[in-house]
Amino acid sequence: DSGVTQTPKHLITATGQRVTLRCSPRSGDLSVYWYQQSLDQGLQFLIQYYNGEERAKGNILERFSAQQFPDLHSELNLSSLELGDSALYFCASSPGTGTVAKNIQYFGAGTRLSVL
């Protein structure tokens, strides 16, 4: 158990809908990362938050947004869903402070999104 909790485990929805994925980081971790993993695109970094602030952006679509709350949990919002958004969405957390060497990312089990 990595200590990172993602809910829900599975989500089935229709095109055009909006969903929210939730991530609770490991106790004490300030950084949260979101990734998308699909068969055709592989593992893609979406966005990173550190202590409530956006730190880095990857290949995140404008239809997607995220935030990190004062209690450090994070939510990834996906709107106007398309068939191609079907994927595994992972959250990872790390301390976010200290050396890079100590900033190992610990991954949650993922949320599998199916858009029908």
Added chain:
Amino acid sequence: AQSVTQLDSHVSVSEGTPVLLRCNYSSSYSPSLFWYVQHPNKGLQLLLKYTSAATLVKGINGFEAEFKKSETSFHLTKPSAHMSDAAEYFCVVSALEGYQKVTFGTGTKLQVIP
């Protein structure tokens, strides 16, 4: 600029034979390097990390990786493959470029044949 290249998308070995998964990286800064493993329908788990100490790094489940700066490589090895090693392996480079920048490789799927 920072990048990671995993040279093989698929590797197939027989059980009991050595495993070699290749990774080359590029970084303008002194990077840390990691290998993660992902079993089917599971999250990613850290196998091992290089953090500028010993260049030969030992990880879990008998895996090792050697950091070779002159070759900008960080190949993952295991002397004898086990059926449970069948999974996807990701090489990762991380460096402080104003913030902690992390780049994942595209992954190598390891198949172990009984």
